[in-house]
Amino acid sequence: MASQLLPIRNLGTAAIFRASHSSSFSRFLAQLKLKNFPFSSRPCRLVHRREYTGGQTFSPRSARSGSKSLIEDEAELSDWVSDIRKDAFHRKLSSEDESSARDRGTGSKVRDRDLLKSKGGERNFRPAVHGGPSSRRIRLGQSKRGRGDYQFGDDVDDDYTDDDNDNNDVDDDDDDEEDSDGQSDFGSDFFGDKEALKDSAAEGAGEKGSSVFSTDGDIVKAISQTSTPRSESYLSLARFDQFPLSPLSLKGVKAAGYERMTEVQEATLPVILKGKDVLAKARTGTGKTVAFLLPAIEVVVKLPPLDRDNKRPPVHVLVICPTRELADQAAAEASKLLKYHASIGVQVVIGGTRLALEQKRMQTNPCQILVATPGRLRDHMENTPGFANRLSGVKVLVLDEADRLLDMGFRKDIEKIVAELPKQRQTLLFSATVPDQVRQMCYIAMKRDSEFISTVVEGSEETHSQVSQTHLIAPLDKQFSMLYRILIDHIAEDVDYKVILFCTTAMVTKFVADLLAELSLNVREMHSRKPQSYRTRVAKEFKESKGLILVTSDVSARGVDYPDVTLVIQVGVPADREQYIHRLGRTGRKGKEGKGILLLAPWENFFLQSIRDLPLTNAEVPIIDPDTRKKVERALAHVEMKNKESAYQAWLGYYKSIANIGRDKSKLVLFANEFSRSMGLDNPPAIAMLTLRKMGLNNVPGLRSK
Ligand SMILES: Nc1ncnc2c1ncn2[C@@H]1O[C@H](COP(=O)(O)OP(=O)(O)OP(=O)(O)O)[C@@H](O)[C@H]1O
Helix, strand or coil: CHHHHCHHHHHHHHHHHHHHHCCCHHHHHHHCCHHHCCCCCCCCCCCEEEECCCCCCCCCHHHHHCCCCHHHHHHHHHHHHHHHHHHHHHHHHHHHHHHHHHHHCCCCHHHHHHHHHHHHCCCCCCHHHHCCCCCEEEEECCCCCCHHHCCCCCCCCCCCCCCCCCCCCCCCCCCCCCCCCCCCCCCCCCHHHHHHHHHHHHHHHCCCCCCCCCCCCCCCCCCCCCCCCHHHCCEEEEEHHHCCCCHHHHHHHHHCCCCEEEHHHHHHHHHHHCCCCEEEECCCCCCHHHHHHHHHHHHHHCCCCCCCCCCCCCCCEEEECCCHHHHHHHHHHHHHHCCCCCCCCEEEECCCCCHHHHHHHHHHCCCCEEEECHHHHHHHHHHCCCHHHHHCCCCEEEEECHHHHCCHHHHHHHHHHHHHCCCCCEEEEEECCCCHHHHHHHHHCCCCCEEEEECCCCCCCCCCCCEEEEEEECCHHHHHHHHHHHHHHHHHHCCCCEEEEECCCHHHHHHHHHHHHHCCCCEEEECCCCCHHHHHHHHHHHHHCCCEEEEECHHHCCCCCCCCCCEEEEECCCCCHHHHHHHHCCCCHHHCCEEEEEEECHHHCCHHHHCCCCCEEECCCCCCCHHHHHHHHHHHHHCCHHHHHHHHHHHHHHHHCCHHHHCCHHHHHHHHHHHHHHCCCCCCCCECHHHHHHHCCCCCCCCCEC
């Protein structure tokens, strides 16, 4: 019984037992997969906290040698992290956690509540028990070599700068910050705690909504006893007004229409308000933006107001986002929350707009909160007088879509930016996905006692259960007809349809959008080759409308909050598992239902292995009648030749970067020519010799050069 209710605690107990009886602790750690942290491997709802306060001394090799490679550091870091874990586990589990594991072993709600009481009185819940009903929290001790000691290196290759995965064309934008994909140079419900909180709130907190939070102490809050309707399960029981937020922020929150918090907001707010560095993971569309903006605004509120005579006032909060749309969206969310904070300003700096305009705007309307994409931010750091100085006032750094920003494509930019920021700051990293390798990088940018907070319990799916996921395997020559059929069927099913169709590259996106427009579907296209003004307009239109299909590259994969998307289709293998999850996350937001279809060629089905833990089923195979086939063929014939040529070249570049496909060049070319035929081109388009050389595909039989 107890083990069913408290798997993590029991794992902790097991850890102590086995640790103290094993001659090889590190082997034991490996068995427990401590690289992934020792959480239950099955879904459960509970709050978990591990403290890693190991006072390890991590020899700052980089401090001795100056600039060095991050890759080199990863190996060093991984040794260090496992050392910390070993030590921290040994010490912590054999003290605090061991006893609490035993105490909680009864699984009794009353017992849990008693435990809470003993830790701070009935109202005084420790953050450890707070973190949201299904969140878990780890405090990560860092070595003596903290954030500030780290020397960022230049050895990471990030030549590839195209989020759309097209690698052969030169983007005409001055800023490619969102255009990288890092692929290559191309191209039991644990009601114990929750109930205890509710009960205690009822007993102790008295009136609903009264805040008992103090950032100084360990008191967190009282939970009101509203029931959670199922359709709003993304919301927690907590309300914003139960937290010590400034009255103007609370007014802003209310005006934005938010009353109850989402789980990630509830879990992170008290920790961030305490000034801790936080790495937070929560599913897509669950309100992470507000989760980092609100406490960041509170930091600004507590600082002295801007000196009006200062022409270059400090930026206090710097939010970095991987795409322009996302930066715009975060700034818009900040503006909503700042509605009543007349003295706090927010501005956005993104590529695709004139640098001079942004410079002027920042001068005439100084802001304390700046939202930026990495490339443009660096541009300002290098070319805007006094800008670097303004950044010396940064108190809070936020990396939205942190794993993306710390991934190869952006890492170098982020390293350079972070190196210019004050070491005394709070760092917040948020994402729906945090792969292990990236998680280790995150710690480097954060302080010693940072916390990892996840509302996605280990062993549970990273995607939403209310989104049905299917896959369809079909040869390329059938895919466009199938795609058309799927769309037609979906439109017939739902007049309020709103579809996002992801393609592998910008040029393939363009081609598919052209094709679907030829088929008289109501499509819009979105990718990095479109001017920013167009992108902004289409994003707005798609946000506000229904009955539309957005054909897009990965510029729309992360973060963008289009409400009520009914279907997400992904054609071709996604860049990685994370990208699949983020793309799918454009539907099923805020607890809504949605559908996802992944359309792959037979030779792409290796990808299914990387998402085997997600609940994908076989999609119903659409029936392609001769009329549909003919219609699609006719439409294909109308698509401009140059668009097909560009799509072919981009396709080749993208798949060259997918290891499973690109490593066998002759197969790659066979598949590319299959793609060419699927576009109606029996004779594959010729590619410039220089481009072929750049792709490492010169002299490969089956390719035509010009
Ligand atoms: N407390 C709240 N109550 C109701 N709606 C909320 C609340 N907080 C945020 N939202 C809304 O939820 C939606 C999703 O939020 P947001 O875009 O921040 O999600 P996210 O977790 O960052 O998603 P992604 O992982 O895709 O970036 C937005 O429309 C936002 O306005």
